[in-house]
Amino acid sequence: MSFSKNAWEIFNQSINDYHIADHVDTPINNPFQKDSLERLLYAKNWIDTVQWHLEDIIRDENIDPTEALKLKRRIDSSNQQRTDLVEFIDSWFLQKYQNIVPASDARINSETPAWAIDRLSILSLKVYHMFLEAHRESASEEHRTACTAKLNVLLEQKEDLFEAIDQLLYDIENGKMKMKVYKQMKMYNDESLNPILYQNVRNDQTKL
Known part of the structure; x- marks a missing residue:
């Protein structure tokens, strides 16, 4: 089984596990071995799934x-956790490919493996929920037809993303593509970079 198809199965396992209780406060019960990539992928999708429902609420x-x-504060925190985990997954790939010497004409991709995987995780949620809408009995026939058409597009996108991710990993493994990672350096959660936050910290210190 290709990497992307295996990741897709793990994402759907996470989504199905979440919907057993279908509650944003359900604790994660990750079934995969500690330190494994599978465990990271499951955790990544669980964050995405919980956040999907927080965004609904x-x-x-x-x-x-x-x-x-x-909820807004919780979503901000979830976004940070998501970014941190994506970067951790990229670190996993960096370690895996650390002994690969890129060819002199090796290219660089605009997206790292983990950020492509992030897109696949979100896509798995879109497919899951669009499928529900395409088969929702309480909806109109027009609604179900429209959602079926959208679902077909999402499924086509899934196949394209499978191919793109697997090709990227193949090219990195064979030295045709250089793997280079830039940290996201998000500013909105950083007390030293967000003007609102560091002004509040300064004001609190003044009051002491």
């Missing part, structure tokens, strides 16, 4: 503003 027009703010 916060769009409720009748949500209490205080609760919405709490």
Whole structure:
């Protein structure tokens, strides 16, 4: 089985496990061996799945503003965890390919393996939920038809992404592609970089 197909199965296992309880506070029960790539992939998708549903909840027009703010903070934290885990997965690949010497004419890809995997994880959630909409009995026939058409596009995108990810890994393994990783350096959660945050820290220190 190709890497991408194996990752897809792990993502769908995570999604199905989440929907047993279907609650954002359900604790993760990762079934894969510690330090394995499979365990990282499962954890990655679990974060994405929980965040998918947090994003649904916060769009409720009748949500209490205080609760919405709490959810916004939680989504921000989830985004940071997602980024950290993607970068950790890239570190896993960097270690795996550390002895590969790229060819003199090796190219560099605009996207690292882990960020491509991130796209595949999100796509697995889109496919899962679009499938539900395409078969939702309470929806109109027009709605189901439209969602079936969208589902077909997502499934085509899945096959293209399978090919792109597997080709990228093959090219890295064979020295045709250089693997280079840039940290995301997100600024909005950093007290030293976000003006609102570091002004608040400065104000709090002034009050001491």
